[in-house]
Amino acid sequence: NKWDAVEDRAAARRRVEDVLQTSLAQSRGVTVVPLSAATGRGVEKLMPAVRETYALWNRRVPAGELNRWFESALARHPPPLVDGRRIKPRYATMPKARPPTLVVFGTRAEALPEDYRRYLVNSFRETFALPGVPIRLELRGTKNPYAGGEE
Secondary structure, three states: OOHHHOOOHHHHHHHHHHHHHHHOHHHOOOOOOOOOOOOOOOHHHHHHHHHHHHHHHOOOOOHHHHHHHHHHHHHHOOOOOEOOEOOEEEEEEEEEOOOOEEEEEEEOHHHOOHHHHHHHHHHHHHHOOOOOOOOEEEEEEOOOOOOOOOO
């Protein structure tokens, strides 16, 4: 709002986008619509931007496409060792949209470092063109049937 009062609009827009990138990294690529309440300028662009983001927020990715992306992401950048042990992500599912939620299953998946989690989310967002949409990532390890032993 108050876009009519801004003198250097290009610099102001860059500052806003920089703040959004650092403060709202989970919504990378969010659409910015400058408005002026006094003149009404930009209001006609607001609802189309809202509708577009809403459609992206509701988007579901088919299982086949999701698993092709997942295998490709793992091949491009394999997970790091954690405590000298390999993490083996096996597959990903998308149990729901609103917001898009990815669940990654695998051996010790819950031990994936934060930077690798960001890599997966950003790769997903880029591959499936979901700018401005928060994406949830859940990690689930597999249970060892032999752990615990008998009593």
